[in-house]
Amino acid sequence: MAGNWRADLLAPFLELDQQGKIQAEYVWIDGDGGLRSKTTTVTKPIKDIQDLRVWDFDGSSTNQAPGTDSDVYLRPARIFKDPFRRGQNILVMAETYNSDGTPNKTNFRYHAKKVMDLAKDHKPWFGIEQEYTLFDVDGTPYGWPKGGFPGPQGPYYCGAGSGKVFARDLIEAHYRACLYSGVNISGINAEVMPSQWEFQVGPCEGIEMGDHLWMARYLLIRIAEMWGVKVSFHPKPLQGDWNGAGCHTNYSTEEMRQPGGIKKIEEAIAKLSKRHEEHITVYGEDNDLRLTGRHETGHISTFSSGVANRGASIRIPRHVASAGCGYMEDRRPASNIDAYRVTSIIVETTILKP
Ligand code: ADP
Ligand code: MN
Ligand code: MN
Ligand code: MN
Ligand code: MN
Numbered sequence: 001m002a003g004n005w006r007a008d009l010l011a012p013f014l015e016l017d018q019q020g021k022i023q024a025e026y027v028w029i030d031g032d033g034g035l036r037s038k039t040t041t042v043t044k045p046i047k048d049i050q051d052l053r054v055w056d057f058d059g060s061s062t063n064q065a066p067g068t069d070s071d072v073y074l075r076p077a078r079i080f081k082d083p084f085r086r087g088q089n090i091l092v093m094a095e096t097y098n099s100d101g102t103p104n105k106t107n108f109r110y111h112a113k114k115v116m117d118l119a120k121d122h123k124p125w126f127g128i129e130q131e132y133t134l135f136d137v138d139g140t141p142y143g144w145p146k147g148g149f150p151g152p153q154g155p156y157y158c159g160a161g162s163g164k165v166f167a168r169d170l171i172e173a174h175y176r177a178c179l180y181s182g183v184n185i186s187g188i189n190a191e192v193m194p195s196q197w198e199f200q201v202g203p204c205e206g207i208e209m210g211d212h213l214w215m216a217r218y219l220l221i222r223i224a225e226m227w228g229v230k231v232s233f234h235p236k237p238l239q240g241d242w243n244g245a246g247c248h249t250n251y252s253t254e255e256m257r258q259p260g261g262i263k264k265i266e267e268a269i270a271k272l273s274k275r276h277e278e279h280i281t282v283y284g285e286d287n288d289l290r291l292t293g294r295h296e297t298g299h300i301s302t303f304s305s306g307v308a309n310r311g312a313s314i315r316i317p318r319h320v321a322s323a324g325c326g327y328m329e330d331r332r333p334a335s336n337i338d339a340y341r342v343t344s345i346i347v348e349t350t351i352l353k354p
Pocket of ligand 1: 125126127128129186187200201202203248250251252257326327329
């Protein structure tokens with residue numbers, strides 16, 4: 001396995017003075033839910049998104065516009081520090097807009113922002129557990145024997161030691177890059193399936209959840225590119241007795257976090273139970289392959305909840321039940337969700353709907 005990033009050759013160039021200019025890497029979600037980015041030079045350090053221009057790109061090359069009307073606009077939404085170029089250079093999470101001013105088809109942030117503004121007095125917090133799987137460029141799960149399988153699941157979850165964990169160097173790089181960038185990463189762990197990992201982002205309030213999760217994913221795929229490794233966000237990357245990958249979404253409002261808040265948590269769960277199908281439609285592609293009722297999941301066709309139950313749709317953590325307040329965990333979202341969609345439907349169902 002050879003990496004794609006010649007750090008030794010690049011190093012002296014990254015030391016060169018930038019002559020006061022700043023590189024701003026605009027990052028956006030493409031027409032298929034992937035991530036794209038391109039860079040522009042700005043003439044002074046950026047303190048605020050207002051200081052950045054609205055930019056554009058060729059949407060016909062990203063499945064976001066027809067060739068005859070191909071300009072799609074990039075409107076800066078949130079700034080992070082750039083861990084690759086360092087210094088005053090920045091990464092910019094941007095929203096996409098069509099030429100007529102309407103949000104592009106994969107711009108779910110536009111709607112989410114409206115929802116979060118309406119619900120802001122409730123201070124909705126989210127924490128997302130992003131699971132993902134690493135693959136070699138040839139399609140074998142990273143570190144697995146070519147043409148074969150590692151031993152069955154058991155020693156890998158939170159594992160330590162050779163043969164139990166794979167690519168820890170890449171994962172360490174990602175963790176530190178998130179901290180440096182200002183992504184609110186709250187932890188990492190090796191997962192049940194070998195070469196499957198998880199990072200957690202949160203708690204983040206309102207619209208920040210989507211911004212931070214998408215930037216964390218961007219950093220991961222950029223770093224994996226340096227290692228020559230591919231990241232899969234597919235919810236069931238391998239058939240058979242291997243765990244799928246999810247994006248458990250932890251959620252609370254200010255009322256739930258206060259003493260006696262468990263009552264509010266139970267009320268929210270009752271509301272969620274009535275809109276199970278609507279939620280499933282935005283909880284990721286191919287999630288039916290994952291939500292089988294096995295491998296620590298609830299079945300896709302039924303809603304369930306329970307304290308400390310990892311086979312339920314919604315789990316109330318044991319410590320939350322004991323304290324009588326805190327948060328709930330929606331275990332249904334798949335690893336390939338758009339966090340803007342998931343966080344906004346949760347707020348709509350539990351706060352905005354009567
Ligand atoms: P699990 O036990 O399900 O593996 P993790 O420790 O991986 O849980 O993730 C828990 C997530 O819950 C973290 O992202 C954390 O930031 C988030 N979290 C903690 N407290 C709250 C809260 N009050 N509201 C919403 N999310 C929270
Ligand atoms: Mn050009
Ligand atoms: Mn977790
Ligand atoms: Mn997990
Ligand atoms: Mn979880």
